[in-house]
Amino acid sequence: MNKENTAVMPGSVEAPEDRSVTRKPGPGNGHAAVSAAAPAEFTTLSGVPIERLYTAADLAGFDYQRDLADPGEYPYTRGIHRTMYRGKLWTMRQFSGFGSPEDTNARLRYLLKQGQTGLSIAFDLPTLMGYDSDHLLAEGEVGKCGVAISSLADMEVLLRGLPLEKVTTSMTINSPAAIIWAMYLVVAEKNGADWKKISGTTQNDILKEYIAQKEYIFPPEPSMRLVVDTITFGAREVPRWNPISISGYHIREAGSTAVQELAFTLRDGMEYVEWVKRAGMDVDEFAPRLSFFFNAHNDLFEEIAKYRAARKVWARVMRERYGAKNPRSWLCRFHTQTAGCSLTAQQPYNNVIRTTIQALAGVLGGTQSLHTNSLDEAWALPTESAVTLALRTQQVIAHESGVPNAVDPLAGSYFVEKLTLDTERACWDYIERIDALGGMVAAVEKGFPQREIHDAAYVYQQQLERKEKIIVGVNDFVTDEKRPIEILVIDDTVAHRQSDKLAELRKTRDCARVQSTLEALGSAAGTDANLMPYILECVRAYATLGEMCDRLRGVFGTYEEPAFG
Amino acid sequence: MDKRIRVLVAKPGLDGHDRGAKIVARALRDAGMEVIYTGLRQTPEQIARAAVQEDVDAIGISILSGAHNTIVPRICELLRVEGMNDVLVLVGGIIPEEDIPGLKAQGVAEVFQPGASTQDIVGFIREHVTSKAL
Numbered sequence: 001m002n003k004e005n006t007a008v009m010p011g012s013v014e015a016p017e018d019r020s021v022t023r024k025p026g027p028g029n030g031h032a033a034v035s036a037a038a039p040a041e042f043t044t045l046s047g048v049p050i051e052r053l054y055t056a057a058d059l060a061g062f063d064y065q066r067d068l069a070d071p072g073e074y075p076y077t078r079g080i081h082r083t084m085y086r087g088k089l090w091t092m093r094q095f096s097g098f099g100s101p102e103d104t105n106a107r108l109r110y111l112l113k114q115g116q117t118g119l120s121i122a123f124d125l126p127t128l129m130g131y132d133s134d135h136l137l138a139e140g141e142v143g144k145c146g147v148a149i150s151s152l153a154d155m156e157v158l159l160r161g162l163p164l165e166k167v168t169t170s171m172t173i174n175s176p177a178a179i180i181w182a183m184y185l186v187v188a189e190k191n192g193a194d195w196k197k198i199s200g201t202t203q204n205d206i207l208k209e210y211i212a213q214k215e216y217i218f219p220p221e222p223s224m225r226l227v228v229d230t231i232t233f234g235a236r237e238v239p240r241w242n243p244i245s246i247s248g249y250h251i252r253e254a255g256s257t258a259v260q261e262l263a264f265t266l267r268d269g270m271e272y273v274e275w276v277k278r279a280g281m282d283v284d285e286f287a288p289r290l291s292f293f294f295n296a297h298n299d300l301f302e303e304i305a306k307y308r309a310a311r312k313v314w315a316r317v318m319r320e321r322y323g324a325k326n327p328r329s330w331l332c333r334f335h336t337q338t339a340g341c342s343l344t345a346q347q348p349y350n351n352v353i354r355t356t357i358q359a360l361a362g363v364l365g366g367t368q369s370l371h372t373n374s375l376d377e378a379w380a381l382p383t384e385s386a387v388t389l390a391l392r393t394q395q396v397i398a399h400e401s402g403v404p405n406a407v408d409p410l411a412g413s414y415f416v417e418k419l420t421l422d423t424e425r426a427c428w429d430y431i432e433r434i435d436a437l438g439g440m441v442a443a444v445e446k447g448f449p450q451r452e453i454h455d456a457a458y459v460y461q462q463q464l465e466r467k468e469k470i471i472v473g474v475n476d477f478v479t480d481e482k483r484p485i486e487i488l489v490i491d492d493t494v495a496h497r498q499s500d501k502l503a504e505l506r507k508t509r510d511c512a513r514v515q516s517t518l519e520a521l522g523s524a525a526g527t528d529a530n531l532m533p534y535i536l537e538c539v540r541a542y543a544t545l546g547e548m549c550d551r552l553r554g555v556f557g558t559y560e561e562p563a564f565g
Numbered sequence: 566m567d568k569r570i571r572v573l574v575a576k577p578g579l580d581g582h583d584r585g586a587k588i589v590a591r592a593l594r595d596a597g598m599e600v601i602y603t604g605l606r607q608t609p610e611q612i613a614r615a616a617v618q619e620d621v622d623a624i625g626i627s628i629l630s631g632a633h634n635t636i637v638p639r640i641c642e643l644l645r646v647e648g649m650n651d652v653l654v655l656v657g658g659i660i661p662e663e664d665i666p667g668l669k670a671q672g673v674a675e676v677f678q679p680g681a682s683t684q685d686i687v688g689f690i691r692e693h694v695t696s697k698a699l
Contacts, residue, residue, distance in 0.1 A: 125578070125579035125580055125630055125632075126579060128579070129579050131579075137579060137606075137608075138579075139632075139635055140578070140632035140634070140635025140636055141578060141579050141580075141630055141631075141632045141635075144630055144631035144632060145580075145630055145631065209581075213581055213582075214581025214582070214583060214605055215579075215581045216581075253582075253584070254582075254583075254584050255584050255588075341584075344679065344680060345659075345678055345679040345680055346680055378659070378679050379659065379661055380631070380659070380661065454584075454587055454588075454591075457584050457587075457588055458588055458591055458592075461588050461592075461683060464682075465682050465683065465684055471680070474680040475680075475682075482662070483662060487661060490631065492635075560604070560605075561604065561605065563602070563604065
């Protein structure tokens, strides 16, 4: 940026001339060609200062057994399994869902045929918000951001022909998670699949909805009760299911730093543990099924440090703070998705490169499953060819790069270990601040995480506009090309077809049974009974998602976010 | 000429992704404008009503869900019904190129796509509101 800075940063001496010749002025920035040749300061994407060189002096007092230990040993910094990817590769799980249940069923079958090893289903906004496809507020949104599921009939079509006992299915559903999960369980039941054998994940993480994603229906307290009901029901009836995927992904997408993502996610996890314990379940009965979901953003080493720190902090929390005895309760098992917010609409082929680097971070960080974004997702949901390329990216890393051969290959790097320690320390600081606020529900009600994330997002946006941070093709290396790729278009015929199907369902189902099961659900919601059995009965009677959510809205009320700062 | 530009930042539809809307709101405030943020999941009717009640010079509609072709024309229509013909309507979010002419034909002054800078948005509002209403 200027002589003073480059003078004190020897590593960057060559960079200015090399880079500036290829740079083009961005729109409205006539001086761009001479700017930003080297960063004003060297920081991670999240703004953490990075030294020129790391040495043994940075790890004074470092203790192998305490800070790392071998893979598969407490505190699991190096990974949760002794053999990691030698024993089993990560699950390649592309998140997909669009249009009608028929459309998505075809995409899921296609992905399995291409060598994908797990399923992951995206639902449209009306489904996420607990409205049927024919609701007034669903207009224009049906099938747009995911698949439209209003009743068991839709779920039957969605899962048609899929081997539910063999493949694990992840479902990104939160506020109405109990209902969508019940639909999945009833389809499994009808197909003769044993609940004790099926496995998969419901995201079901309501706290991050209040914090970041904002797809909430009910207020925090009854929402937490629904989460507790699913966790305790799952522990007893569907023991291989992950009833929750505690998610930092959306927190990061909303603009948080890496440390905020980590700390808020782990503190959310602690909140769930506390609530389920309070409901009377022993920690070791449910903790082994808690799972996590992290983002993989652009800064390779910052991300790797985050995953390593995540395992270490979670293991300590579970063992020391909650007294878990079963080592499986100490494990931070997580899914990773590359960062959607890092994708650019401009020069979309660059997204393939970004996604590759991010995926590599997830693998070097020891993820259990991975979604790689498609190059067209800054524009729309991905086309079949784009999602295939994204899956191929994982397959190349898995089978060609050699990266999976050795477990935690970066351990012992002065830089990576220091970054991991610093990330861990910053994470504990946030956990303490949230504890002081009275826990995560209280912190959310005070708007604490929301404000922290918004501030971080705003700082980053300003850095982009001052070109202190560079996004290739957006604020530097800009070209005038038009979009070179085709994108997926979802038209409104999906909405009409879904509405017709719902009208038909409402005519043909046993209305008396629907009414009585809905009545029972409404009454149970007013008590402290576990709601899962009641929801399952509604689902079996083909009551719709909207009808069930309406009953619950009647009892629980709805939530609107207060204006924070 | 001292009158501050008043802008309604609106988030219609069911989508909860409010990072962009909130960043734009803050950038407009930092640029000296008065900003009213509707909060999430406002219907076109609620947005038009807020625009009238707050007597705004410009409306920034943030939409990332793909429902823009349904929602934005309705907001424009309601604004016309309310007689707010000179309010500057801007749209930001994930809006494919081919949808932009249709939105502009409905009365949208400009569409800001992913990667747009807040300074460009500030500049656009200053230029177009000043020449019209102030």
